[in-house]
Amino acid sequence: MREAGLAYALVLPSLVVFGAFIFYPFVRNFYLGFFRTPPFPGLPKKGVGLTQYREVLTSHDFLNSVKVTVLFAVYTVPTGIAAGLGLAVLAHQKLRGIGIYRTIFSSTVATSVAVASVIFGTLLNPNVGLLPWLGLQTNPSILQNPSWALLAVAITTIWQNLGLSFILMSSGLQAIPDELLEAAQIDGAGAWSRFRNVIVPLLSPTIFFAVVVGSIFAFQSFGQIELLTQGGPTKHTNVLTYFIYTTLQQQQDDGKAAVLAIALFGITLLLTLVQMRLLERRVFYAR
Amino acid sequence: MRGEAGVTEGRPVRRRFAIVARYALLTVLAAIVLFPVYMAVVGSLLKTEQITSRPPTMLPTHPTWDSYSTAWSAGHLATYLRNSAIVAVIITCGQVVTAILAGYAFAFLEFPFRRTLFVVFIATLMVPFEVTIITNLNTIVSLHWYNTYAGLTVPFLATGFGAFLLRQAFLGIPRDLQDAAALDGYGHLRFMTRVAVPLARPAIAALAVFGFLSAWNQYLWPLLITKNDQLRTVQIGLRQLRATSIEQVNVTLAGVVLAALPLVVLLVVFQKQLVRGLTAGAVKG
Incomplete structure (x- = not known):
C-alpha cells in the first residue's frame, strides 16, 4: 500500500502536465467544434451541433489545405530519406578523413526551422543577387510564385532535416555486419547490387520508421511556412497547421480551429497506426 | 604467375x-x-x-x-539567446526530473492500474502539440502566464517519451543490485538517487540533449504566447530581426549565425548523446 502511494506520487507530476496541457485541450476540441464563434466578440457562442464539422470538413479551403499538406509530405519525406540514405552509404566506407564528411553531412541538425528558413529566405530573395546572377529568376519571385513556393519550402525542409536523416540512416547502417557486405562483394555483387539487395532490405525497418515518423513531422510543419510564404501565394502553401494558426490568431475562430485540429489529429493517428503495425512486424522480424 | x-x-x-x-x-x-x-x-x-x-x-x-554587434545589441540577439537558454534549461530539467520519477515508478514499483497508466503515458505521444494549442492558449491566459517564462515552459515539463526511455533504462538494472541495496536498508528514494539514477546516466544524458534541442527549436508555441522582446526566444527573435532589418540582410544573417552557434557547440560536445537520443526515438514504438 505504501508502495502504491509512492508510485502515484512519482507519476503525479507528469500526469498533471499531461492532463492539463494534452488530454484536456485535446478532448475540449470536440466540444469547441459544436459551437460557432460569433462574428463579433461579446455575442454568445451558438451551439450548432455537427453542422460546423460538416461545413469545415467539406469546405474548399480545408480540402485544399489537406492537398497542400499531403503534397508537402510527398515532396519532403521520400526525397529527404533517399538523400540521407545515399549520403550515409557513401560515408560508410573506410577512407581517411571520412569523419569530417560525416560531421558535415550531419551538421544541419544544428539548424532550427527558423535558422534554415531565414537562410533560404535570403538565398531565394530576388534582391540579394545570387539567383538573378545565376539567371534563375522567376516572375513573380520564387516564394510568391504559385508553381514554385511549395517546392521552395520543401527544399528548405529537406535541407534542414538532412542531418537527422543522415544520422538515422548511418546508425542503421552501422548495425549491418560488415561480413555480410564483404560476403556479397566476394560473390561478385557490384556496388549497386550490394545497395539494392543487401543494404536496402536490411535497412528496411529503419526506412519504414523514417517514412512514417517523417510523414508525421511533415504534417506538423509550421515554422517554415510562417517564415517563408505565410500560406501564400493564394493558399498554395496553406498547410493544415498554418490554417489552424490563422483561423485561431487572425479570425479568432476557436470552433473552426478546433475542427481543423481534430482533422490534423485524425490524419496523424492514421499514420501512427501504420507506424505501429510496421514496428510490430519489425520486432517479429528481428527475433 | x-x-x-x-x-x-x-x-x-x-x-x-x-x-x-x-x-x-x-x-x-x-x-x-x-x-x-x-x-x-x-x-x-x-x-x-x-x-x-x-x-x-x-x-x-x-x-x-x-x-554582429548590430544584431547582438540593437537586434536584441543577446536577450533572445538568454531567453532561449533559460527556457530550454527549465524544460530540460523538468523533463529529466519528471521522467526519472515516472520511469522509476513504472520500472520498480507495483501498483494498481500500472499498465493502464503506462498506456496513458504512451498515448500522449500520439497527440501532436498543434492539436492542443487552442485550449492551451486559453489556459495560459487565464493563469496569467501569457508572455511569461511559466507560459513558455510549464506545458513541456513532462513527456511520455522521457518516462518511456528511463523506464527502459531502469529495467536494465540487475535485480540483485536492488536486493543488495534493500539489505543495506536503502529505501526507494535512496535507491533511486544513489543507484538507479547514476546507472541510468547515458539514457538521462540522451534525454537531456534531445529535450534541450527540441525546446531550443520550438517555434509555434513561443510565437503564440510571447508579445515582446523581453520574453521572445531566439527562433521568434530571428523572425523579429528579419522584419526590423529588412534593408540589412547582413544583420539578419549575423543573427542567424549567432542563433545557430550555441547548438553547434552543444552538438559537437554531446554528439554521442544526441545520436543515442535520436536512435532511441527510432525504436521507441
Whole structure:
C-alpha cells in the first residue's frame, strides 16, 4: 500500500502536465467544434451541433489545405530519406578523413526551422543577387510564385532535416555486419547490387520508421511556412497547421480551429497506426 | 604467375582512381550541404551595400563584424539567446526530473492500474502539440502566464517519451543490485538517487540533449504566447530581426549565425548523446 502511494506520487507530476496541457485541450476540441464563434466578440457562442464539422470538413479551403499538406509530405519525406540514405552509404566506407564528411553531412541538425528558413529566405530573395546572377529568376519571385513556393519550402525542409536523416540512416547502417557486405562483394555483387539487395532490405525497418515518423513531422510543419510564404501565394502553401494558426490568431475562430485540429489529429493517428503495425512486424522480424 | 602479376600491377592505378573519385564525390556533396551555411556566413560579414552587389560576393575579402554587434545589441540577439537558454534549461530539467520519477515508478514499483497508466503515458505521444494549442492558449491566459517564462515552459515539463526511455533504462538494472541495496536498508528514494539514477546516466544524458534541442527549436508555441522582446526566444527573435532589418540582410544573417552557434557547440560536445537520443526515438514504438 505504501508502495502504491509512492508510485502515484512519482507519476503525479507528469500526469498533471499531461492532463492539463494534452488530454484536456485535446478532448475540449470536440466540444469547441459544436459551437460557432460569433462574428463579433461579446455575442454568445451558438451551439450548432455537427453542422460546423460538416461545413469545415467539406469546405474548399480545408480540402485544399489537406492537398497542400499531403503534397508537402510527398515532396519532403521520400526525397529527404533517399538523400540521407545515399549520403550515409557513401560515408560508410573506410577512407581517411571520412569523419569530417560525416560531421558535415550531419551538421544541419544544428539548424532550427527558423535558422534554415531565414537562410533560404535570403538565398531565394530576388534582391540579394545570387539567383538573378545565376539567371534563375522567376516572375513573380520564387516564394510568391504559385508553381514554385511549395517546392521552395520543401527544399528548405529537406535541407534542414538532412542531418537527422543522415544520422538515422548511418546508425542503421552501422548495425549491418560488415561480413555480410564483404560476403556479397566476394560473390561478385557490384556496388549497386550490394545497395539494392543487401543494404536496402536490411535497412528496411529503419526506412519504414523514417517514412512514417517523417510523414508525421511533415504534417506538423509550421515554422517554415510562417517564415517563408505565410500560406501564400493564394493558399498554395496553406498547410493544415498554418490554417489552424490563422483561423485561431487572425479570425479568432476557436470552433473552426478546433475542427481543423481534430482533422490534423485524425490524419496523424492514421499514420501512427501504420507506424505501429510496421514496428510490430519489425520486432517479429528481428527475433 | 605472370598473368596474376599483370592484374596486381593494373590494380593500384585503378584503385587509386576509384579512391580519388570517391573523395571527389564526397567533397562535391559536402559542398552542396554546406553551401547555404557558407552563404549565410559570407553574407553576415559583408557591408549592407555589398549584399545586393552583382555578381554576388562569394568571398569576403574585407570582412566586417559590424553586423554582429548590430544584431547582438540593437537586434536584441543577446536577450533572445538568454531567453532561449533559460527556457530550454527549465524544460530540460523538468523533463529529466519528471521522467526519472515516472520511469522509476513504472520500472520498480507495483501498483494498481500500472499498465493502464503506462498506456496513458504512451498515448500522449500520439497527440501532436498543434492539436492542443487552442485550449492551451486559453489556459495560459487565464493563469496569467501569457508572455511569461511559466507560459513558455510549464506545458513541456513532462513527456511520455522521457518516462518511456528511463523506464527502459531502469529495467536494465540487475535485480540483485536492488536486493543488495534493500539489505543495506536503502529505501526507494535512496535507491533511486544513489543507484538507479547514476546507472541510468547515458539514457538521462540522451534525454537531456534531445529535450534541450527540441525546446531550443520550438517555434509555434513561443510565437503564440510571447508579445515582446523581453520574453521572445531566439527562433521568434530571428523572425523579429528579419522584419526590423529588412534593408540589412547582413544583420539578419549575423543573427542567424549567432542563433545557430550555441547548438553547434552543444552538438559537437554531446554528439554521442544526441545520436543515442535520436536512435532511441527510432525504436521507441
